[in-house]
Amino acid sequence: MEETTPDLTWTDAATLRIEGQAWPDESQPWTRLPDRAEGSVPDRVWDLSRASAGLRVRFVGAITVAAVRWRLTAGGPLSHMPDSGSSGFDLYARELGAPATAWRHVRAAWPARNHDQPQEQVILEGMDGTEREYCLYLPLYRGATDIQIGTDGTISAAAADTSPVVAFYGTSIVHGGCANRPGMAYPAQIARKLGINHINLGFSGNGKCQPPVVDLLTELTPDVWVVDPLPNLSGDELEPAVHDALVAIGKAHPDIPILAVPSPDYANSWISASRAERVKSSNESLVRAVTRAQQAGVQVTLPGGDFSQRLFGTDGEGTVDGTHPTDLGFLRMAETIGAEVEKLLGR
Numbered sequence: 243m244e245e246t247t248p249d250l251t252w253t254d255a256a257t258l259r260i261e262g263q264a265w266p267d268e269s270q271p272w273t274r275l276p277d278r279a280e281g282s283v284p285d286r287v288w289d290l291s292r293a294s295a296g297l298r299v300r301f302v303g304a305i306t307v308a309a310v311r312w313r314l315t316a317g318g319p320l321s322h323m324p325d326s327g328s329s330g331f332d333l334y335a336r337e338l339g340a341p342a343t344a345w346r347h348v349r350a351a352w353p354a355r356n357h358d359q360p361q362e363q364v365i366l367e368g369m370d371g372t373e374r375e376y377c378l379y380l381p382l383y384r385g386a387t388d389i390q391i392g393t394d395g396t397i398s399a400a401a402a403d404t405s406p407v408v409a410f411y412g413t414s415i416v417h418g419g420c421a422n423r424p425g426m427a428y429p430a431q432i433a434r435k436l437g438i439n440h441i442n443l444g445f446s447g448n449g450k451c452q453p454p455v456v457d458l459l460t461e462l463t464p465d466v467w468v469v470d471p472l473p474n475l476s477g478d479e480l481e482p483a484v485h486d487a488l489v490a491i492g493k494a495h496p497d498i499p500i501l502a503v504p505s506p507d508y509a510n511s512w513i514s515a516s517r518a519e520r521v522k523s524s525n526e527s528l529v530r531a532v533t534r535a536q537q538a539g540v541q542v543t544l545p546g547g548d549f550s551q552r553l554f555g556t557d558g559e560g561t562v563d564g565t566h567p568t569d570l571g572f573l574r575m576a577e578t579i580g581a582e583v584e585k586l587l588g589r
Contacts, residue, residue, distance in 0.1 A: 296442025
């Protein structure tokens with residue numbers, strides 16, 4: 243990455259338009275759960291909520307240079323995920339007045355090797371200076387603080403986003419593992435494809451529908467819920483945990499449709515009978531959980547057919563380790579899940 247030039251104007255990102263926080267008035271900057279959740283949710287969930295997955299900053303400006311300063315906080319480097327995704331920033335832009343789906347990628351920025359030091363990186367120089375709207379995605383698996391945006395011109399907060407909101411709850415896959423850059427996590431891709439707002443409540447290894455977490459989820463009123471916890475649940479715990487979560491969310495807000503996402507067909511299940519059986523048994527348990535929730539009056543949809551196979555694709559090229567998607571896997575997930583979300587939005 244390039245070092246920043248000395249003549250930039252630095253703007254505190256907290257003074258711009260912040261999106262993706264479900265409890266913006268009750269949370270520390272750049273975190274995902276309200277402060278009051280500490281001590282009630284499992285400790286590991288709380289720690290993971292310090293990561294800034296799904297959070298983003300929107301601003302408007304006529305600039306030729308964009309740079310970013312930040313400090314990394316929660317979490318650490320991952321061996322199977324690039325720093326550009328786990329610990330970096332990702333910039334998109336669209337023309338003023340363009341459709342909500344017109345975002346185009348600019349460039350990502352990632353930390354220097356020493357993550358303990360303050361970071362400062364140029365995202366891109368040599369832009370044409372046309373006034374545009376920008377969206378800067380924050381790191382997926384690390385926390386960030388002291389975020390400043392450097393430009394060669396004045397920038398201001400973008401207008402509030404009044405588009406529909408979709409909330410995603412789940413595992414490391416929802417969280418964004420293992421995207422090359424933050425904008426490639428499947429919730430972010432769906433949001434851009436459909437021109438909507440989104441909230442990412444993925445908790446790596448901990449999307450287990452724990453009651454204190456579900457209690458928090460029932461406070462939210464998105465236009466659609468996407469519940470995607472299966473890879474973190476198995477055996478006898480899966481059906482009751484998912485059923486109880488669906489009923490709690492559905493009873494709290496009966497008019498909000500819920501999409502239940504089945505387990506993806508692991509990319510290496512063709513060569514591992516135990517992996518294939520895990521997918522089969524998990525999805526059978528999910529069918530039972532959803533059926534019972536529907537019988538209780540919950541508005542929940544579970545796609546069938548080859549949906550599970552289409553999440554990663556059938557060529558074996560969609561994951562890092564059979565479970566966690568590459569950008570290709572996330573693209574396929576966004577296309578597959580996004581089509582169902584679009585239906586639930588009534589489009």
